[in-house]
Amino acid sequence: MIRAWHLDLMMIRQRMLLNLPVSLALCLWLGLQTQSLATVVAAALFMTYPMVGMQLGQYDELKGWKTYRMTLPLSRRDVVAGRYLTLLTLVIASLLTAAVAVGLNIGIAAVAPGLGGPTGMMAAMFSADAVRAALLVGLAFLMVCTVMVCAMTILFYRFGATTATGILPLLVVFAVLMVALFVGSLDESAVAAWSDGLLWLLSPERLALCCGIFAALTVAIMAASAAISLRIYARTEL
Amino acid sequence: MSDPRPLLEAHRLCKRYGDFALRNVDLTVRPGEIVGYVGRNGAGKTTTIKALLGLVAPDGGEGTVLGTPIRGMGGADGVAAKEQVGVVFDTVAFPDTLRIRDVNGLLRRCYRQWDERRFAAYLKRFGLPDTRKVKELSRGMGMKLSLACALSHGARLLILDEATAGLDPMARDEVLDLLREFVADDEHGVLMSSHITSDLERIADRVVCIDDGRIVFDKPKDEIIDTMGVARCRARDIDAILGSDVFGGATPRILHHEYGVDLAVPDRFAFAEAFPDIPCDRMTIDDYLHFMIKGVSR
Numbered sequence: 001m002i003r004a005w006h007l008d009l010m011m012i013r014q015r016m017l018l019n020l021p022v023s024l025a026l027c028l029w030l031g032l033q034t035q036s037l038a039t040v041v042a043a044a045l046f047m048t049y050p051m052v053g054m055q056l057g058q059y060d061e062l063k064g065w066k067t068y069r070m071t072l073p074l075s076r077r078d079v080v081a082g083r084y085l086t087l088l089t090l091v092i093a094s095l096l097t098a099a100v101a102v103g104l105n106i107g108i109a110a111v112a113p114g115l116g117g118p119t120g121m122m123a124a125m126f127s128a129d130a131v132r133a134a135l136l137v138g139l140a141f142l143m144v145c146t147v148m149v150c151a152m153t154i155l156f157y158r159f160g161a162t163t164a165t166g167i168l169p170l171l172v173v174f175a176v177l178m179v180a181l182f183v184g185s186l187d188e189s190a191v192a193a194w195s196d197g198l199l200w201l202l203s204p205e206r207l208a209l210c211c212g213i214f215a216a217l218t219v220a221i222m223a224a225s226a227a228i229s230l231r232i233y234a235r236t237e238l
Numbered sequence: 239m240s241d242p243r244p245l246l247e248a249h250r251l252c253k254r255y256g257d258f259a260l261r262n263v264d265l266t267v268r269p270g271e272i273v274g275y276v277g278r279n280g281a282g283k284t285t286t287i288k289a290l291l292g293l294v295a296p297d298g299g300e301g302t303v304l305g306t307p308i309r310g311m312g313g314a315d316g317v318a319a320k321e322q323v324g325v326v327f328d329t330v331a332f333p334d335t336l337r338i339r340d341v342n343g344l345l346r347r348c349y350r351q352w353d354e355r356r357f358a359a360y361l362k363r364f365g366l367p368d369t370r371k372v373k374e375l376s377r378g379m380g381m382k383l384s385l386a387c388a389l390s391h392g393a394r395l396l397i398l399d400e401a402t403a404g405l406d407p408m409a410r411d412e413v414l415d416l417l418r419e420f421v422a423d424d425e426h427g428v429l430m431s432s433h434i435t436s437d438l439e440r441i442a443d444r445v446v447c448i449d450d451g452r453i454v455f456d457k458p459k460d461e462i463i464d465t466m467g468v469a470r471c472r473a474r475d476i477d478a479i480l481g482s483d484v485f486g487g488a489t490p491r492i493l494h495h496e497y498g499v500d501l502a503v504p505d506r507f508a509f510a511e512a513f514p515d516i517p518c519d520r521m522t523i524d525d526y527l528h529f530m531i532k533g534v535s536r
Contacts, residue, residue, distance in 0.1 A: 006347045014335040059333070068331030070293055072348045073320040076312045234312070238293040 004074050004082025009089065011059040015052060020097060023047035027101035032108065032115065035124035037134040040105075042141045044098035046176065049090045049142075053149035054169035056083065057156025067238045080157075080230045084222060087149055091142065132207050133198065139214035146218045148172050150225030157232040244268050245304060245395045245427040246290060252298035253289055260285055260451045262299070267395065270424035272417060274438035274459065275431040276527060277448040283431040286448065287399050291325065292316055304395060321350055324388025328400035330380035334373035338366055338383060351392035360386035364412070377404035385413060389420070396420065396428045402437050410434070414441050435523040439463055445523055447530060454530045459523070466521035467506025468529075471499045475516060480536060484509045491533035502529040 026047060031040045060066040069079065102125060109121035116124070124130065152172075155165050201210055244266045251263040260282045267273045277283050288294045290301055292311025301308040306319035332341050338361065346352045361368055364382040366375075375383060381404055388396055396417070402410050418441055420426050432438060438445055438459065445462060447454040471479060476499055480490060484503055493500040502525075503509040506518045 003348050007344065010336070010340065010344050011333055014333075062333065064327060064329050064331045065333070067288075067293060068325070068327060070312065071291055071320060071323070071325035072345075073317045073350075074348070075314050075317050077314075078317070235295070237295070238288070 001078050001081040001085060003072070004069075004078045005085045005089070006082075007069060007072075007074075008056065008059075008082055008086040011065070012052060012056065012086070016048075016093070019048055019052055020093065023094070023097050024101055024104075027098055028104055028108075031101055031105035031125070035105075035115075035121060037102065037125040037130050038137040040101050040125075041095070041098045041134050041138040044094045044101065045091070045138065045141050045145055048094040048097060049087070050145045050148045050169075051173065053087050053090050053145075054152040054172065056086065057153065057165065058161050060156070061161035070238055076233050076236075077230060080226060080233050083153065083229070084226045087153070087222070129199075135211055136198075136201060136207060136214075139211050139218070143214045143218045143221070146221050150221055154225055154228050154232065157229045157236065241269065241425075243305070244302075246302070246397075246429060248286070248290060248299065248301035248308070250299040251286065251289055251296050251301055253285055253294060253296050255285070258282070258285075258451060260289070260296075263448065263451070263453055264456070265290075265301075265429075265446060265453070267427040267429050269394075269427055270421055271443045272421055272428040272430060272441050274435075274442035274445045274523070275429060275448065276433070276435060276438065276445060276523065277431075277454075278531070281448045282451045283448060284399055285451075287397055287429070287431060291323075291397070322392065322394040324391065324393035324396045326381070326384045326388050326396070326398045326401040328381075328403055330372060330375065330384055332372045332383075334371065336372050337368065338370055338372070339368040341372070341383065341387065342368070345387055345391065349391035353390050353392065357386055357390040360389060364409075378406060378409055381405055382409065382413075385416070389416065394426050396426070396430075398428065398430045398432070400432060401430070402432060402434055410437060417441055435527070439523055445526075447527055449531050455526070457526075462521055462523055462526050465505055465507075466526065467503045467509055467518040468521050468525050469501040469503050469506075469509055469513070470517045470519065471501055473499055475499075475513075476501070476536075479513065479516070482512055484512050489535045491529040492536055493529060493533045500525075500529075502526065502533065 023044060027040045027044045030036075030043050060069075070076070105125070106118045106121050109115040110118040115121060152165070152169060155168065159165055201207060246265070246267040248263055248265040251260055251265070253260040258280070263282070263286055265273075265275070265286065275283050275286070285294065289296045290303055290308055290311075292308055295309065303311060304319045304322055306315050310316055311319065332344075336344070342354060342357055346354060358368070364379075364386060366379060366383060366386070372380070372383070381401055385401060402413055405413060414437055417428055417430070421428060430438070430442065442459045444456065445459050446456045469479065476492070479501060484505070486504060488504055491502040502521065503518060506520065509516075509518050
């Protein structure tokens with residue numbers, strides 16, 4: 001599994017070298033604009049996890065790689081397990097990007113005027129409500145991204161790189177952006193209702209319950225996806 | 239004492255794809271052997287190789303690679319076998335953005351017995367700078383890289399699918415020398431599928447021909463090129479020749495041309511003694527392929 005994981009990382013290395021700085025820049029800007037930990041976490045997750053994860057299957061189809069890979073000392077189980085470990089790596093990379101962005105936000109707040117200084121930035125980002133919101137939004141977003149990424153992974157194992165599997169990730173990203181724009185265009189009453197709802201959720205008991213549900217669902221979706229992918233890949237002709 | 243068991247064997251291998259089918263393919267590579275696997279485009283060479291490596295599931299038949307059943311090559315058992323198998327396909331599969339030194343890093347993590355020094359030595363021998371990106375390699379250089387990878391992890395068996403295609407004559411000479419060195423200790427073997435039959439004439443021990451999914455012949459190379467011959471006859475000579483005992487009971491293969499008839503004779507020296515006025519040339523693998531695929535029996 002580790003060998004397959006290394007191979008995947010090597011395949012996406014160039015893509016990650018482009019993706020991570022762009023993700024960091026976006027998170028940095030969003031952090032300065034909103035001073036919201038939840039926004040930074042969601043953006044970091046979205047920019048790396050599904051943006052790279054949904055297209056991992058395309059690398060397999062390049063230049064006969066998926067055929068050659070199975071002549072290396074790997075089993076089909078290793079290949080699939082390695083792929084899901086790569087997806088987990090993307091999640092960790094996203095969260096690290098968010099952490100670095102937040103750190104840089106605090107540093108920038110120390111030198112740039114009008115941001116409330118490092119203390120103000122930290123107070124905004126790390127207040128009790130802000131941390132709870134980040135946890136809730138982060139886990140919810142992680143679950144949604146996991147659904148997208150795992151569905152695409154199964155589709156790639158089943159159908160390979162086709163026109164449909166090439167376009168589908170773009171459509172998904174477009175749909176998410178449309179949702180974000182829609183939410184951003186809501187009027188004050190809708191935003192107030194949304195905020196009230198969020199505050200209701202942020203009580204410790206309900207927060208723990210929701211986070212637990214999101215985390216469990218994320219793990220379950222990933223595990224189910226891995227099982228389905230393995231079943232498909234075990235029979236795939238290369 | 240070396241292990242006499244075959245490094246690779248397939249017995250009655252079958253695989254169907256739509257209107258093409260591999261039918262009862264038997265193939266063996268023993269230690270110390272280079273087996274040439276020839277056939278027309280679409281004859282089934284690559285399908286055979288993929289079935290042996292567990293890349294496709296055969297519909298029938300059995301086989302082993304280094305003792306591991308071919309149906310288990312995709313599983314945990316196959317991992318150990320693949321540590322000792324080097325494979326070269328006709329395209330370089332590594333990502334274009336990788337440099338050659340990155341390929342070293344990649345394979346070092348895959349193979350337990352990856353030998354970096356040996357890899358570096360092959361790169362030097364082939365004139366491949368390790369700073370070069372894969373996308374900057376010509377086809378021939380890419381083949382050399384693939385070969386260097388296949389030879390640098392202690393493989394006992396090499397499987398080459400059109401590996402010498404695209405190489406210039408000097409580079410092919412180098413590669414053929416390497417393959418000869420590889421099998422010299424009688425512990426290693428090579429299965430080499432190729433259209434370049436002149437390469438096989440130089441290094442193969444046996445030649446196996448497949449056509450339309452079936453094995454047409456499996457013969458020692460020396461028997462074909464050192465003993466057999468092509469008798470260039472006129473149509474009126476055929477009856478006299480076929481009535482003689484130069485064929486030793488074997489069924490003769492005949493190729494009809496506009497200008498005459500070619501006959502495959504099992505022993506060109508005996509033929510020359512019996513029919514000194516009829517030209518009889520040395521048989522090449524190409525000639526024998528033509529006879530067996532396009533020729534007729536009489």
